[in-house]
Amino acid sequence: xxxxxxxERRAAWILVALTIGFMVPAVIDRPGLPFVFGLPxxxxxxxxxxxxxxxxxxxxYRCVTRAER
Amino acid sequence: xxxxxxxxxxxxxVTTAVGIAAGVRSRREGRHSGDDFxxxxxxxxxxxxxxxxxxxxxxxxxxxxxxxHAYRHGASILYAAGYGSIAYAVLFFFGPRVNRLGRRMGYMxxxxxxxxxxxxxxxxxxxxxxxxxxxxxxxxVQIVGAGLIIELASGGAFPAGWARIVAFGCVMVFVTTSGMxxxxxxxxxxxxxxxxxxxxxxxxxxVQFFGGVGAMFxxxxxxxxxxxxxxxxxxxxxATWYATRVIGSAxxxxxxxxxxxxxxxxxxxxxxxRNACVLPLYQLALxxxxxxxxxxxxxxxxxxxxxxxxTQDRAMLEALVxxxxxxxxxxxxxxxxxxxxxxxxxxxxxxxxxxxRNIVGQLAPTVPDRSIARVAVVPLTAAAVxxxxxxxxDIVRLLLLAFSVVMQLAPAILLGTFWLxxxxxxxxxxxxxxxxxxxxxxxxxxxxxxxxxxGLFALIPNTAxxxxxxxxxxxxxxxxxxxxxx
Numbered sequence: 001x002x003x004x005x006x007x008e009r010r011a012a013w014i015l016v017a018l019t020i021g022f023m024v025p026a027v028i029d030r031p032g033l034p035f036v037f038g039l040p041x042x043x044x045x046x047x048x049x050x051x052x053x054x055x056x057x058x059x060x061y062r063c064v065t066r067a068e069r
Numbered sequence: 070x071x072x073x074x075x076x077x078x079x080x081x082x083v084t085t086a087v088g089i090a091a092g093v094r095s096r097r098e099g100r101h102s103g104d105d106f107x108x109x110x111x112x113x114x115x116x117x118x119x120x121x122x123x124x125x126x127x128x129x130x131x132x133x134x135x136x137x138h139a140y141r142h143g144a145s146i147l148y149a150a151g152y153g154s155i156a157y158a159v160l161f162f163f164g165p166r167v168n169r170l171g172r173r174m175g176y177m178x179x180x181x182x183x184x185x186x187x188x189x190x191x192x193x194x195x196x197x198x199x200x201x202x203x204x205x206x207x208x209x210v211q212i213v214g215a216g217l218i219i220e221l222a223s224g225g226a227f228p229a230g231w232a233r234i235v236a237f238g239c240v241m242v243f244v245t246t247s248g249m250x251x252x253x254x255x256x257x258x259x260x261x262x263x264x265x266x267x268x269x270x271x272x273x274x275x276v277q278f279f280g281g282v283g284a285m286f287x288x289x290x291x292x293x294x295x296x297x298x299x300x301x302x303x304x305x306x307x308a309t310w311y312a313t314r315v316i317g318s319a320x321x322x323x324x325x326x327x328x329x330x331x332x333x334x335x336x337x338x339x340x341x342x343r344n345a346c347v348l349p350l351y352q353l354a355l356x357x358x359x360x361x362x363x364x365x366x367x368x369x370x371x372x373x374x375x376x377x378x379x380t381q382d383r384a385m386l387e388a389l390v391x392x393x394x395x396x397x398x399x400x401x402x403x404x405x406x407x408x409x410x411x412x413x414x415x416x417x418x419x420x421x422x423x424x425x426r427n428i429v430g431q432l433a434p435t436v437p438d439r440s441i442a443r444v445a446v447v448p449l450t451a452a453a454v455x456x457x458x459x460x461x462x463d464i465v466r467l468l469l470l471a472f473s474v475v476m477q478l479a480p481a482i483l484l485g486t487f488w489l490x491x492x493x494x495x496x497x498x499x500x501x502x503x504x505x506x507x508x509x510x511x512x513x514x515x516x517x518x519x520x521x522x523x524g525l526f527a528l529i530p531n532t533a534x535x536x537x538x539x540x541x542x543x544x545x546x547x548x549x550x551x552x553x554x555x
Contacts, residue, residue, distance in 0.1 A: 008162060011162075012162060014158050014161075015155065015158050018154060018155050018158055019315075019316065022151035022154065023312055023315070025299070025311070026311045026312050027308070029144075033297070035283065035286065035287075038286065039282065040144070040286055042147055042299075043147070043359075046151065047150075047353065049150070049151070050154050050350075050353055053158060053349040054346060054347065054349045057157065057158060057161055057345055057346040057349070058346045061161070061342050061343065061345075061346050064342070065339065
């Protein structure tokens with residue numbers, strides 16, 4: 001197995017982490033959740049998760065392309 | 070109303086002109102092959118591919134459907150932020166493989182790949198038919214959305230029926246003339262206008278009527294706390310609804326034939342990885358639109374003028390036209406029309422390509438694909454517009470229905486790309502079982518438990534059959550040899 005494939009397989013854990021992360025609003029959902037930056041908690045959480053997605057994929061890109069080289 | 074309508078139609082004319090000009094330029098450069106018409110010669114770089122994908126993905130649903138769902142049902146609309154982001158992570162792994170195989174084997178469509186991967190042209194044709202059916206439903210979303218935007222922008226003076234005919238007449242012209250080149254260049258315009266429209270409208274609404282987003286949410290928490298929890302206003306959009314839609318839609322995302330086709334247009338596989346990193350940022354534009362849905366709800370609740378169920382998709386644009394200067398309403402409406410038209414053009418091109426390559430092309434192999442695709446654009450667009458006069462539903466429901474159909478291709482296409490043991494007979498059986506379940510649930514013969522997503526409900530046995538059947542069979546040496554190299 002090449003280094004690129006191995007790095008890609010490790011990076012695939014991102015999918016699991018993101019899926020769990022986006023389930024948080026469903027798990028903790030209840031009336032009267034706190035507001036964060038003026039937004040209800042679930043909104044702030046999902047906006048944060050979108051940003052986390054970009055950062056995590058950028059790190060994965062760096063690792064995979066470096067391993068492929 | 071005249072100013073709003075002038076801006077909207079002006080934008081439609083600019084789009085059509087750019088689409089046609091792209092095709093004229095392509096012809097001057099001597100690009101006449103099927104590859105050029107359907108994939109623009111597989112030459113899209115990072116920027117053009119980014120806007121092509123963004124404009125294809127963010128449709129009338131992102132503009133009208135999100136606001137409408139937030140208005141009517143509440144916080145469950147956050148599922149849209151979840152599934153899109155997970156899907157971009159899937160692109161990171163899936164996209165480069167699909168692009169590499171397409172380039173090496175000359176695939177142009179998803180059924181091209183399936184037919185070769187499983188050694189069955191019949192399976193390719195069936196997958197093409199499934200794709201056309203799903204695209205036809207999704208196209209309804211865009212046509213209904215475009216008609217609604219023009220009708221509301223004109224204050225009802227321009228009926229939605231005529232608006233659909235005019236808008237999609239223009240789309241038909243530039244798709245026939247220019248193919249993927251036209252779709253790509255018009256999407257460059259559309260993606261920019263959409264983005265500006267989505268952010269502007271979200272911020273302006275909350276500031277104008279509530280003094281800020283926080284104040285709007287505080288008032289919403291007082292007036293209708295159910296809007297801020299998952300079970301929602303009607304109590305049907307709880308954790309199961311949310312979780313199954315996030316997972317199901319993320320799985321189905323790259324199985325849309327038009328988005329799959331866009332993967333083939335990339336100049337090289339790494340462009341797809343780079344795009345997977347930056348595409349999630351476009352997701353941020355969804356939040357302002359959701360905020361508009363909530364803002365308009367609070368506004369209507371204050372005024373005692375809540376919209377009746379089934380008309381919630383009109384909420385944002387009606388409020389926009391009623392409360393804002395015509396130039397602003399016109400600009401946002403143009404953004405909405407851009408969203409509908411850009412996605413629709415890609416859908417129409419993809420339907421025509423599927424018909425040309427995998428359905429009619431199989432029966433008439435001597436006729437060039439490009440010619441069949443060009444001819445097919447006209448009846449397919451006309452039939453889709455005609456269908457909207459018969460079938461009307463709210464935008465999110467239509468989208469989820471189309472997702473249920475296309476999602477069933479996951480074991481064959483998504484799993485089959487990474488696990489080469491997936492076998493043809495297992496795929497046939499899985500598909501048959503899945504569509505039997507979907508049909509039974511649609512006709513009421515089978516009740517899907519709770520608010521579980523019917524598409525995902527059918528996908529579970531479909532995937533189980535494919536995995537178990539393929540695991541016990543001996544792997545096909547030809548498949549391993551042809552598809553294992555990266």
